[in-house]
Amino acid sequence: MKGVRHYPGFLAMAVACLVILYAPLIVVTIYSFNGSTSITSWGGFSWRWYADVFTGPEAPRFKAAAWNSITIAVIAATSATAIAVAASLAMIRGGRFKGKSATFALINLPLMVPEIVIAVATLIFFSAIGLTTGYLTILIAHITFCIPFAYLPIAARLQGIEDAYEQAARDLYATRWQAFRLILMPLMMPGIISGFLLAFIISLDDFIITNFVKGAGMETLPTAIFGSVKQGIKPNIMAISTMMLAVSILFVTLSYYVNRIGQRTRS
């Protein structure tokens, strides 16, 4: 069979995709080390905009926003992962039950519904039940939309684990809980970690829903960056974006390797 490289137009298509996807990221990354105040002309290599993020006039705002982002991402990813583990056990080990496909659709719905719709609906819902928008509403919204992202790798992992392992544990006098804790959970762990990392990065990155439900005075990193950019793009925004990019790449890579290790240990 002919390799994909030999199809006509492959090179042009590949180059176009790579340039469109990654050129802006590369430009932002390079200019975050720009020594001048301009965002277009190069003034030599410098760390000044990174220093500016931590010590400059906007530093307190960014620090508060980063703290919110990270705490929300940790709590939301942890909760979503716990819920996703329970959901995957019910879906994959729970036998047949009525409304199983409907449940599956419901778990994964947030992946398919346009985010703006969820954002509007969530805001309307919070105001209808009289919940003041703020940290708590952001957290609730984040837990919700993180569930499918945590669910997918966990469910995929669980699907690949034969139920003979749990049966063997039960047969060897383990209670239901012991069989889960000592056998099934360690076997699921690569999926759980991978799901957690994915949920964490999704929460850390989210802008649209967060912007709707955050309330006045409450900022996460993405909304703080957006607010700052509205007053004109300064190189410190590039520095902060580059740092977020680095964190994202780190987490996605971790998630990928954890999954790979998991696949190797599966006997």
Place this chain on the structure above:
Amino acid sequence: MSTAIDIRSVVKRYGTATALHGVSLSIADNEFFTLLGPSGCGKTTLLRCIAGFEDVTEGEIALFGQNIAGLDPNHRPVNTVFQQYALFPHMTVLDNVAFGLKMKGVPLSDRTARAGKMLEMVHLSAFADRLPAQLSGGQQQRVALARALAPEPKVLLLDEPLSALDLKLRQAMRVELKTLQEQTGITFIFVTHDQEEALTMSDRIAVMSQGRVQQIGTARDIYEAPVNRFVADFIGETNLIEVTVDRIEGETARVTLPGGHAITCPAAATTPGKHHLSIRPERLSLATTGDLTATVERVVYLGTDLQLLTRLPTGEEFHIRLQNSARTEIPAPGTTVALHLEEGAARLLAD
């Protein structure tokens, strides 16, 4: 001898499908008992009902007199060796073997010592710190055995444990299994579809088909005195020919063979008329005048044996096995031979 397992009229249904149609059987303490049958006959379902992975729909399973139907698997003093072993991949061999003891609350030093002893028994002491993935199939199989035997169950269940091994290993494991059973004195219930495995290891065999027990007996019983066509056909090789039963007197029948010769043979059928006769291919010899005549179609040389594929005058295929020796005269294809039936070679079957 006391009864280890007493299965009384066990029925298992999955929705509208019935996997077990009222199975009853008794297994004695210290017995090597085999459930033998083709796939889908209900043997594994029955084993899973004893282990507690499946609930019985009707009936009772008693373990040393105590009804265990309804108990969770962890409350049954019964352990299982799984078909694919199901060794815990994230635990060392030693931890795998000690797992049951740990769950039973045996203190660390005791359970390590006992698990070590079990590994010694299956000749794997040197592998205690390995992970299961680092062992060969045969070694994993022995770890699975050690793990299931370590908590000293009253009954050990084995679900086709040899099916994943190659032939040489399978033959060696048969001997090892039988020795282990005699050493430990634990009742073994062994599930297999391999009749040779069943015949070589078992004290008694239950032949199952379509959710029912067809016959229970020693290897010799079921091979030499099958009660029906299924058992005769499933165990070993046999010739099933249709015959007319003239009369039945107790356990014997007077039967007319194709070709008109009449013989007396043991019978499992009870009514005169058309029935099937089972004749084992190795219980025949060539003679000058015999009970049957057949035309040789093909001779297959098997080394220790010669197999003659012949056809009766009625058109039915008929197989004969002759032991190979220098004195054996090999009939040429196309010749007609006369066959002498050994005493008790033929047996009348119920359908």
